Amino acid sequence: MKTPKRIQPLIDDGLVDAVLRQLMSGKEATVYVVRCGAEVRCAKVYKEIDKRSFKQAVQYREGRKVRNTRRARAMEKRSKYGRKQLEETWHNAEVDALYRLASAGVRVPQPYGCFDGVLLMELITDESGNAAPRLSDVTLTREQALEDHAEMMLNVVRMLCAGLVHGDLSEFNVLVDEDGPIVIDLPQAVDAAANTHAQSMLERDVDNMTNYYAQFAPELEGKLYAGEIWELYEEGELHPDVKLTGLYEASTEEADVDSLMLEIKAVIAEEEKRQALRAAAEELESGE
Numbered sequence: 001m002k003t004p005k006r007i008q009p010l011i012d013d014g015l016v017d018a019v020l021r022q023l024m025s026g027k028e029a030t031v032y033v034v035r036c037g038a039e040v041r042c043a044k045v046y047k048e049i050d051k052r053s054f055k056q057a058v059q060y061r062e063g064r065k066v067r068n069t070r071r072a073r074a075m076e077k078r079s080k081y082g083r084k085q086l087e088e089t090w091h092n093a094e095v096d097a098l099y100r101l102a103s104a105g106v107r108v109p110q111p112y113g114c115f116d117g118v119l120l121m122e123l124i125t126d127e128s129g130n131a132a133p134r135l136s137d138v139t140l141t142r143e144q145a146l147e148d149h150a151e152m153m154l155n156v157v158r159m160l161c162a163g164l165v166h167g168d169l170s171e172f173n174v175l176v177d178e179d180g181p182i183v184i185d186l187p188q189a190v191d192a193a194a195n196t197h198a199q200s201m202l203e204r205d206v207d208n209m210t211n212y213y214a215q216f217a218p219e220l221e222g223k224l225y226a227g228e229i230w231e232l233y234e235e236g237e238l239h240p241d242v243k244l245t246g247l248y249e250a251s252t253e254e255a256d257v258d259s260l261m262l263e264i265k266a267v268i269a270e271e272e273k274r275q276a277l278r279a280a281a282e283e284l285e286s287g288e
Contacts, residue, residue, distance in 0.1 A: 006045045006118055011015065015115065016043065023131055026172075028187065033123060033131065041112065042248040046091055046187075091117055097164060104162035104186055105240060106155050107182045110124040125177045135181060135212070136171040145216035151180045151207050154227055156202070156242050160233055164189045165198045169205035171212045192233070210246075224248035 003011060003019050010016040016034045023031040023042065028147070034043045063202040091114050098111040110122040126133040140148065142151055152174070159166060165172070173185040176276030191200045206226035214220040231248065 003283040004030075004045060006116070007032065007034070007043055008128060010043070010115055010118060010120070019043070026185070028185075029119075034120075036112075036120070040123050042109070042119075042121050042123045044121065046087070046117045047137065048087070060264075063088055072130055091187065091225065093118065093189060094119060094185075097186040097189040098206045100164065101159060101183070101186070104158045106158045106162070107151075107180070108186070108255065109182065109184060109211070124175045124182050124184075126178055132175040132177045132182070134172055135176050138176050140213075140216040142217045145213045146220070148176070148181050149213035149217065149220060152213075153206070153229075154240075155181070155183055155211075156206055157229060157238060157242060157244070159183075159189075160192055160202065160229065161238060163192050165192050165195075165200045166205050170208045172199050174209075212214060220246075 001019055001021060007016060007019055011018075016036055018035045020033040020040070023033050025031070029044050031045045032043045034041055034044065045128050077236065080113065085094060095111050095114045098108050101108050102110065109124055112120040113123075114120075126132045156166070156169075166183065168188050169184065173183070175182040175184055190201060192202075195201075205225040206229065210220050210223055210225060225244055225246045225248070228244055228246065228248035232242060237284070
């Protein structure tokens with residue numbers, strides 16, 4: 001096939017030998033199957049910001065640190081240079097997340113680097129050597145659905161233990177090979193501690209996956225894994241081997257506002273008393 005313009009520089013630099021075919025096109029990128037020496041890999045070509053249909057990038061970027069102040073100011077002003085830096089930050093976020101999650105034991109494709117908006121990574125294949133299907137294209141038995149759902153919850157837990165929330169997890173962002181599910185598409189992954197939307201994103205991710213698998217295993221319907229996972233995370237009790245039950249009950253205890261206000265007033269009164277005593281002592285000393 002004709003070489004896409006964005007991949008040509010990788011061919012010129014010897015990183016890619018040939019483009020074999022287009023694999024898929026999504027809301028943020030087009031993925032091609034490429035040959036790199038003796039290996040067949042993926043080349044994910046990110047779409048330019050004005051051509052992407054991923055509209056909520058701002059809330060996903062919250063909490064991402066930019067050390068270079070000039071870059072940070074340019075990104076905030078959205079100058080031409082700033083927009084370029086925004087794009088590079090978006091692309092590099094996926095590479096960083098892939099390395100970070102692989103180290104945490106999450107099943108993700110192996111990355112080989114991101115070059116001017118083109119991410120080279122492992123091609124996930126099925127037992128026949130063909131590109132592995134997305135979860136949305138797979139029919140599961142009840143037993144397989146339960147097993148794969150448990151594996152996905154484990155992946156979500158391991159992601160959170162590594163400090164990340166996928167943020168856009170669904171049956172369209174999961175591949176399935178002979179060993180089970182593999183998580184893909186991570187440029188929007190958020191820092192769980194720094195992003196104020198992290199909890200709601202995790203809840204959506206978990207609910208999306210549970211509802212999908214529940215089509216094949218109805219006993220998963222109504223399970224509240226998201227609340228259970230986040231509560232364990234907030235309490236510092238989440239670990240990669242935690243046993244989840246899905247039997248989470250949110251606290252219905254209302255905050256005792258009156259008692260809280262009385263405590264605040266008591267603290268203020270104590271501070272005012274302390275300051276009055278200090279002022280009196282200083283006045284006494286000056287009189288001497």
